[in-house]
Amino acid sequence: MQLPADSLARRRLGPAPNQLFIDGQWVDSRSGKQLDCVNPSTGEVIARIAAGNVQDVGLAVAAARRAFEGPWRQMLPHDRQAIMLRFADLVDRHYDALATLDAMDMGAPLARLQGGSRQRALGGVRFYAGLATAIGGQTIANSVSRAMASYTLREPVGVVGAIIPWNAPLGSALCKIAPVLATGCTMVLKPAEQASLSSLALAELLAEAGVPPGVVNIVTGLGDTVGAALAHHPGVDKIAFTGSGPVGQSIVRASAGNLKRVTLELGGKSPNIVFADADLDAAVPGAAMAIFGNSGQVCAAGSRLFVERKIYREFVLRVVAYANQLKVGDSLDADTVLGPLVSREQMERVLGYIDIGRQEGARALSGGQRLVEGKLASGYFVPPTVFGDVDDGMRIAREEIFGPVVCAIPFDTIDEVEQRANATPYGLGSGVWTRDIHKVQRLTRSLRAGSVWVNCYSVVEASVPYGGYRMSGYGREGGLQSLDAYLETKAVWVNAG
Ligand code: ADP
Ligand code: MG
Numbered sequence: 385m386q387l388p389a390d391s392l393a394r395r396r397l398g399p400a401p402n403q404l405f406i407d408g409q410w411v412d413s414r415s416g417k418q419l420d421c422v423n424p425s426t427g428e429v430i431a432r433i434a435a436g437n438v439q440d441v442g443l444a445v446a447a448a449r450r451a452f453e454g455p456w457r458q459m460l461p462h463d464r465q466a467i468m469l470r471f472a473d474l475v476d477r478h479y480d481a482l483a484t485l486d487a488m489d490m491g492a493p494l495a496r497l498q499g500g501s502r503q504r505a506l507g508g509v510r511f512y513a514g515l516a517t518a519i520g521g522q523t524i525a526n527s528v529s530r531a532m533a534s535y536t537l538r539e540p541v542g543v544v545g546a547i548i549p550w551n552a553p554l555g556s557a558l559c560k561i562a563p564v565l566a567t568g569c570t571m572v573l574k575p576a577e578q579a580s581l582s583s584l585a586l587a588e589l590l591a592e593a594g595v596p597p598g599v600v601n602i603v604t605g606l607g608d609t610v611g612a613a614l615a616h617h618p619g620v621d622k623i624a625f626t627g628s629g630p631v632g633q634s635i636v637r638a639s640a641g642n643l644k645r646v647t648l649e650l651g652g653k654s655p656n657i658v659f660a661d662a663d664l665d666a667a668v669p670g671a672a673m674a675i676f677g678n679s680g681q682v683c684a685a686g687s688r689l690f691v692e693r694k695i696y697r698e699f700v701l702r703v704v705a706y707a708n709q710l711k712v713g714d715s716l717d718a719d720t721v722l723g724p725l726v727s728r729e730q731m732e733r734v735l736g737y738i739d740i741g742r743q744e745g746a747r748a749l750s751g752g753q754r755l756v757e758g759k760l761a762s763g764y765f766v767p768p769t770v771f772g773d774v775d776d777g778m779r780i781a782r783e784e785i786f787g788p789v790v791c792a793i794p795f796d797t798i799d800e801v802e803q804r805a806n807a808t809p810y811g812l813g814s815g816v817w818t819r820d821i822h823k824v825q826r827l828t829r830s831l832r833a834g835s836v837w838v839n840c841y842s843v844v845e846a847s848v849p850y851g852g853y854r855m856s857g858y859g860r861e862g863g864l865q866s867l868d869a870y871l872e873t874k875a876v877w878v879n880a881g
Contacts, residue, residue: 402432404440405587407447408597413605414439418649419577424491424724425714427762431489431518433580435606438480441572441613447617448543448570451598456570457540461517468513468565471593475558476506480863482554487715490550490579490676491723491764494716497554505558508846508862512562515867521568521874531881537874538859540568541645542621545605545614545868547635548583549577549627549727549751551681551786558847559861560624561590561600565787568872572601572620574611578726580604592814601834604746607631609832618642622869624792625649626683629784629855647859647869649683649851651784652812654833655805656686656841657795660695662817666839668702671790674841676707676768679722680788681858684813690801696794700772703792704750707768714763724764725787731764734787738769741780741789746771750789763800776804798823806832811853815841834860 402418403410413434413832421431434440473484483497521536528534546560557573564571577582583602603610611631614620615638622645625635632648639646656674658667674686691699715723725731731754740751751769765789774781774791781791795801805814814833818824830837834851837843844850849863860866 391742399548401876402434403435404436405584405600405602406440406442406444407450408591411443413437415605421489421579421581422727423488423764425488426759427728427764433577433584433604436574436603436610437850438609438613438628440603440605441610441617443621444572444603445543445545445617447598447601448572451596452540452542454596454598456596457568458772461519461568462506462563464568465513465516467543467594468509468516470563471565471590471595471874472506472509472513474589474593475509476745477615477764478585479506482585484551484716485581486579487723489581490553490726491715492552493720493723495718495720498677501552501555504845505555508555508559509562511846512566514881515864516566519867526877528877528880529879531879533878533880535876537876538871539874541870541872542569543619544569544622544624545569545574545617545620546625547611548572550579551678551683553579554582554586555673556626557586560566561586562846563867563870564600564815565595566635567867569622569870570599571822572603572614574603574605574607574614577604577606578620581594586687592679611635615639616641618727622646624859625868633702633858645869647851647861648857649859649861650812650855650857651786652684652810652833652856653684653688653782653784653808654684654810654813654815655688655690655808655831656815657690657805657817657827657833658692658695658699659816659818659820659823660692660706661819663819663839664695664702665698667817668699668706670702670817670839670841671699672706672710672768672813675790676710676722676788677842679725680734681726681786682842684835684842685786686813686815687785687790688805689790690795690805691792693794693796696792698873700749700770703790707750707770710768712760712765714759721767722788725766726764731766731788732791733786734766734789737780737783737785737789738766739788741771741774742776742790744775744780746774746778746780746791749792774809779820782808790878803831806830812851812856813837813842
């Protein structure tokens, strides 16, 4: 992997090569092919990664299986916990370098990565490290006989295929690795082809922390090759997927062969509801960053902004003013609040939706076209775009755009907004801004989404479950129950009679 000298200096990690990490070794892909990594702030190729193929996946799954059947399985939870805590410390020590890799690879602003993201990433690994020694079953009263004891054991599900997206590369990798290590599973991690560098850098840190060879294998490459091979592989016991809905559905189909366990964290079209009685000084930046944070490349982004009609005009103008002062720029610039979109393809997709919105009769009140001044011309920059006069039936109000585009929609009553907010096949995030406890009580129950944020938005941490209703997927990441997806339950009957 070749990176500009200054970023190498900042990395202080071993030069992870354009290779795959299998069984604790860096190996070439059997494909002999590589993919370019492009810095979306500049359009420059900053590194190359191996384009893994089906054979590579086979080798990685075999290594993960050997590790699972080997000493890792016998290791005491206490020892796995110690390894995880060392790993967290190493990620902490190298965090700046890892964040720089993500900033260059996918365009997240460094400032964003240094804020809550840092605490979340480290806190997540430590949360699961804590759980490693807290996993246990149940003792159950049975009526068969007094001499019969029944209880459950929790056992690791086996080899996990983890397929992650590009929008939060480091955080996504860690939140797949941590439960695997905590439960004693092993894994093949497939990062997104647009943003694999920080995952590869983690390989060195995992080894240094004492994670045995084969426990975490990393195979880079294209989704329809590496990802699909994992989803089909009979030696993979579970797929943990975060990504788009259609790919999630293809994974469910592929999983049928060996009835893999599957958890899916998919997209959304999340409603963010602002009532006239809300603290508007908080709701304006809250509503803006709910969609514009990470340039809208967030699964739970508040992309449908419902505003009570009596404040609609004023509120939307304030969101526009707030959006217009957000500094858009190179992800490495310290004052950048919004970076580029991850790729030219993603930028074109988002610009395509902006055109569709105009054709459908919505009005772009801010943004609305690619930024091409000066240095920005070579990157993939789209400014925050607020669409007013949006009708619920428009495509921009129904389909996930995954960019800095928000649909502002007026409403009159709570009955009406409750129904319209839920009128989507998705159910990932939702937001409510109000000072009225009755509205809070009602909507926290009636909104059909995996998260409801009240007077805040997009707050996430590992101790709190995160995931979707309906087409936003199933299974939860974070929270105690998330471990269930990595564990089998065995019932034991002991007849002492
Ligand atoms: P996006 O289109 O936003 O990149 P995807 O769902 O395509 O979202 O990508 C999320 C992850 O899924 C990436 O790691 C990608 O390589 C992978 N992926 C893409 N297509 C497939 C597929 N057919 N099977 C398995 N994984 C895939
Ligand atoms: Mg895709």
